[in-house]
Amino acid sequence: MAIVKFSTLLLLFTISQYCVADVLRTARQQGPASIFTLGNGEQCQGSDRSTGGVCLLRNQCNTQGGKAIGYCGVFGTCCSLNACDIRTNTKVAVFINPPLDKESSGLECSYNIEIANNNVCQMRIDFETFNLAPPTTVEPVENVTQRPGYMCKNDIFRVSNLHGNSESLPSLCGDNSGQHMYVRVNASINDRSVRMDFKLADRISQPNLPQATWKIKVTQLECFNTLGKYRDGILDAITAALPATPFTTTADRDEYLIAPPGCLQYYPDRAGFFESFNYNRGAGPYIANMAYATCFKRSSDVCGIKLTAASFNMAYHDDSNLYVDTDCKANPFVQGQPQSEDYIFIPEAQTADGLRGSKFCGNSAADAIIASTPPGPLYVYFHSDNLVTKDVPEAGYRFSYNVLNNCYVK
Incomplete structure (x- = not known):
C-alpha cells in the first residue's frame, strides 16, 4: 500500500511539474526547457528579438567568454558567443x-x-x-x-x-x-x-x-545507449521532468538527425535542396580537392531518390561523348597526364530521357531529371581535382531532391 501511495504521489508531482514548466515557458523557448533545465544550451533570442544565442546560466556564459543579451527560462541567460x-x-x-x-x-x-x-x-x-x-x-x-x-x-x-x-x-x-x-x-x-x-x-x-x-x-x-532503450512508459514520463541523469537521454529526439557512417552531409527530410560548397548562387567556383558523400534518409517505404538540377556546371575529362562516366574520369593508363577528374557520382542513375550513367560532369545533369535507385544507402559523392582548364567553368551544382516510393521516373 505504501508503494502504491508513493507511486501516486510521484506521478502527481511529475504532472504538476509539467504544468508549472508550461506556464513558465516562453514562446521562444518551446521544447525541452523547463524549470529543471537551468541553462539548457537550447537556442534563444536576445532582448532585441533578432540576435540569437544559447540559454546558459550567467556564470556559464561568463566562463565561455560570451555576452548576456537577454533572459530565458527562470534563471537562464541568453548568451551570445561572439x-x-x-x-x-x-x-x-x-x-x-x-x-x-x-x-x-x-x-x-x-x-x-x-x-x-x-x-x-x-x-x-x-x-x-x-x-x-x-x-x-x-x-x-x-x-x-x-x-x-x-x-x-x-x-x-x-x-x-x-x-x-x-x-x-x-x-x-x-x-x-x-x-x-x-x-x-x-x-x-x-x-x-x-x-x-x-x-x-x-x-x-x-x-x-x-x-x-x-x-x-x-x-x-x-x-542510443543500453539504458536509453528502456526509457518508456511511466519511467519516461518521470525521468523526462527530472535533471539529467545516466537514465535520461535526448537520443530519442536526436535520432532523426543522426547521419549514416561516412556522410559529410545528411538530409533527413523527404524533399529539399543541396548544393556544392561555395555554390555562391551559381557563380562558384567549387573548391579543389574535395571528396565527400551527401546522404539522404532511406526509410522502409523508400526505393530511391529523384534529383533535379537547378544548375549544373562542372569540368570534364573528355567532351567526345555525353559527359558521363569515362568522360569524367581519366583512364588509369593515362593518369600521369594532367586531365580533369571532377564529377558527381550518382549510383544506379538514369535520366528521364533514358541516359544511364553514374558519374556526371560538364553540363550532363543540367535540365535533367535523374532517378537513383541503388540497393543500399541513398547518397551522392562529389569529387574535385586540383586542376582548372582554360574556358571550362567550375561553377558547381544545386539540386532539388525528393525521395521516391515509386521508382518510375516521370
Missing part, C-alpha cells in the same frame, strides 16, 4: 563572428566544443551564415591551358577532431550560408572535443576581399 577562443560543452552552441574591421583582420579565431556526455556520437555543424573570401587560383598565363584548382588561400575554415579523427574534413571558404557538415566523435576512445578554426587574411594589404561574417550552430547528437 568572441574567439571559446570553450563550451553545451548541447547546442551558436558562434558569431566578433566585430571585425580592417584593423582586426588577419585574425585567428578558435572554438573548442567538448563532448557533453558519453552518448554523444556526432556533431552537426550548421552554417546559418558563412561568408569568407572565395577560393582562388593563379592568374591565367598565355598559351597555358591548365593551372591549379581553386583553393582556400586567404580565409580558411577548418574543423579538426582533437583526438585523431580518421575522417578527412575539408577546409572551407567562400559563401556557404545554409550548408552544414557532420563530425563523428566517440567518447569511449577519449574522443572528447572538436575544434573549429578560422584564419582570416589581412584586409589592409588586400582591401578588395569581402568582410568575413559567420553564425554557426553546433549541435551535439546523442545515439
Whole structure:
C-alpha cells in the first residue's frame, strides 16, 4: 500500500511539474526547457528579438567568454558567443563572428566544443551564415591551358577532431550560408572535443576581399545507449521532468538527425535542396580537392531518390561523348597526364530521357531529371581535382531532391 501511495504521489508531482514548466515557458523557448533545465544550451533570442544565442546560466556564459543579451527560462541567460577562443560543452552552441574591421583582420579565431556526455556520437555543424573570401587560383598565363584548382588561400575554415579523427574534413571558404557538415566523435576512445578554426587574411594589404561574417550552430547528437532503450512508459514520463541523469537521454529526439557512417552531409527530410560548397548562387567556383558523400534518409517505404538540377556546371575529362562516366574520369593508363577528374557520382542513375550513367560532369545533369535507385544507402559523392582548364567553368551544382516510393521516373 505504501508503494502504491508513493507511486501516486510521484506521478502527481511529475504532472504538476509539467504544468508549472508550461506556464513558465516562453514562446521562444518551446521544447525541452523547463524549470529543471537551468541553462539548457537550447537556442534563444536576445532582448532585441533578432540576435540569437544559447540559454546558459550567467556564470556559464561568463566562463565561455560570451555576452548576456537577454533572459530565458527562470534563471537562464541568453548568451551570445561572439568572441574567439571559446570553450563550451553545451548541447547546442551558436558562434558569431566578433566585430571585425580592417584593423582586426588577419585574425585567428578558435572554438573548442567538448563532448557533453558519453552518448554523444556526432556533431552537426550548421552554417546559418558563412561568408569568407572565395577560393582562388593563379592568374591565367598565355598559351597555358591548365593551372591549379581553386583553393582556400586567404580565409580558411577548418574543423579538426582533437583526438585523431580518421575522417578527412575539408577546409572551407567562400559563401556557404545554409550548408552544414557532420563530425563523428566517440567518447569511449577519449574522443572528447572538436575544434573549429578560422584564419582570416589581412584586409589592409588586400582591401578588395569581402568582410568575413559567420553564425554557426553546433549541435551535439546523442545515439542510443543500453539504458536509453528502456526509457518508456511511466519511467519516461518521470525521468523526462527530472535533471539529467545516466537514465535520461535526448537520443530519442536526436535520432532523426543522426547521419549514416561516412556522410559529410545528411538530409533527413523527404524533399529539399543541396548544393556544392561555395555554390555562391551559381557563380562558384567549387573548391579543389574535395571528396565527400551527401546522404539522404532511406526509410522502409523508400526505393530511391529523384534529383533535379537547378544548375549544373562542372569540368570534364573528355567532351567526345555525353559527359558521363569515362568522360569524367581519366583512364588509369593515362593518369600521369594532367586531365580533369571532377564529377558527381550518382549510383544506379538514369535520366528521364533514358541516359544511364553514374558519374556526371560538364553540363550532363543540367535540365535533367535523374532517378537513383541503388540497393543500399541513398547518397551522392562529389569529387574535385586540383586542376582548372582554360574556358571550362567550375561553377558547381544545386539540386532539388525528393525521395521516391515509386521508382518510375516521370
